[in-house]
Amino acid sequence: MPAYTVREWDKLPYGEDEGQIPALQADRLAALAARSTFAGRGGGGVLEHGRHALRARGVVGILAAGDISLEILPKIDVAPGETTDHQNAAIRKRLVHMLAVALDLKIDLGVIANIAWQRETLLEILIRIFCDKLTEALRKGMPRRYVNCEEDLPTLRGQLDIARQFTRHAANPSRLASRFDLLSEDTPLNRIMKAAVMCLTRISRRSANQQRLRELAFVYADIADVPISALGWEQVVIDRTNRSWQELFAMARLFLQNRYQTTTGGAGQGTAMLFEMNALFEEYVGRLIARALAGTGLTVSLQGGRLFCLSAQDSGHALFQTKPDILIRQGGRVAHVIDTKWKRIAARIEDPKQGVSQADVYQMMAYAQLYLAPRLTLLYPHHPGLGADDAVHSRYCITGHDTILETASIDVSNSSQVVARLRDLIIGGKA
Structure with missing residues (x-):
């Protein structure tokens, strides 16, 4: 399968020239992207379908249509001077790290060889991680749970269902309406794992992953096949007996449900696994801030607050609810509001406003008034255009208030230091 890679906001030419995507295949990819929930009203929220090129927007992941796939990687700055393959490998590592933090997964990025990061797409890497984790978990045994069973047996098992006995077997007392609990592997959790395995089997193109998935499908042969739309997500209870399956459950949700977000086209149309970077960056930063402030007495709320800007004068109905990305409280009082923005800002010497949008400023002023x-x-x-280190870049006083509005940046490519830098940013006032 021909596989292409492009980064956010970059263009990928199509046409008949060597190295370009054939026009018909580009049309298929654009049509698949237009069906995504991120496509927007005009259908161009994932890919802009230009006359001579496809342009990626603020959504990353994989599009696969027919015999072609397109990988969209986030625009994360990596070491200059490296080959494109090395740079893409570094970006894939950072993106998987962000997903691991957002989904609370323990992923050892070092177990995957550098050559795999360079040659395999993001989707195949995630499938490989899932298969390895699932295989390791199954070696310790498939989780089982007691399920309620009702059967008509020649000898009583468990309790007698009196109502069923005297309505169904009144004339045939040789059968006993039994009601009992059975320790079974056919549980909602295992059905979800099987659905994930079967789904990935259809979309993986890597022979090694296909082999792993076939082996896992054999293990789940006796588990009921349930359509993805009918899976009992709400029936899964993660407790001390199956705590080790929490990460696999989260990964299955990533593959099968709309999270950051996965979408699947119909039969013959292709498949897509896409992540909206604004939402992913917000969750990633929020979870890391919660780690950074642990033990400081400050509490962190993600998408909290939810105060309303207005109330109707006649009815009193609240209107225009706010949802700040991150609220930091001290002693029950909101001390700090953080809103994440997955976009590049300019240095102050290039633009005094740094490219900050007026709408974002108005939004923050509303937060100042409400919170x-x-x-x-x-x-x-x-x-790098902002300087060597992430930092607070500008501070402004909101007219008529003592509130300070600041712009700051955090280096997502430096995963080893990002928690400490966020702690310094919040507590020390600088990163």
């Missing part, structure tokens, strides 16, 4: 926080931060991904 009475003395400090507001617009947090962006760092890039």
Whole structure:
């Protein structure tokens, strides 16, 4: 299968020239992207279908249509001077790290050889990680659970269902309406795992992954096949007996449900696994801030607050609810509001406003009015154009208030230091 890679906001030419995507296949990819929930009203929210090129937007992941696939990687700055393959490998590592933090997964990135990061797409890497984790978990045994069973047996098992006995077997007392609990492997959790295995079997193109998935499908042969739309997600209870399956459950949800987000086209149309980077960056930063502030007395709320801007004068109905990305409280009072923005800002010498949108400023001013926080931060991904280190770049006073609005950046490519940098940013006032 021909596989192409493009980064956010970059263009990928199509046509008949060597190395270009054939026009018909480009049309298929664009049509698949237009069916995504991220496509927007005009259908171009994932890929802009230009006259001579496809242009990626702020959504990353994999599109596969027919015999072609397109991998869209986030625009994360990596070491200059490296080959494109090395740079893409570094970006895939960072993206998998962000997903691991957002989904609370323990993924050892070092167990995957550098050559695999260079040659395999993001989807195949995630499938490989899932297969390895599932195989390891199954070696310790498939989780089982007691399920309620009702059967008509020649001898009583468990309790007698009196109502069923005297309605169904009144004339045939040789059968006893039994009701009993059976320790079974055919549980909602195992059905979800099987559905994930079968789904990935259809979309994986890597022979090694296909082999792993076939072996796993054999293990799950006796588990009921349930359509993805009918899976009992709400019936799964993660407790001390199956705690080790929590990560696999989260990964299965990633593959099968709309999270950041996975979408699947119909039969013959192709498949897509896509992540909206604004939402992923917000969750990633929020979870890391919660880690950074553990033990400080500060509490972190993600998508909390939810205060309304207006109330109707006649009815009193609340209107225009706010949902700040991150609220930091001290002693029950909101001390800091952080809104994450997955976009590049300019250095102050290039643009005094740094490219911050007026809508974002208005939004933060509304937060200042509603939450009475003395400090507001617009947090962006760092890039070399802002200087060597991530930091607070600008501070502004909101007219008529003591509130400070600041712009800051955090380097997502430096995973080993990002928690400490966020702690310094919040507590020390600088990163």
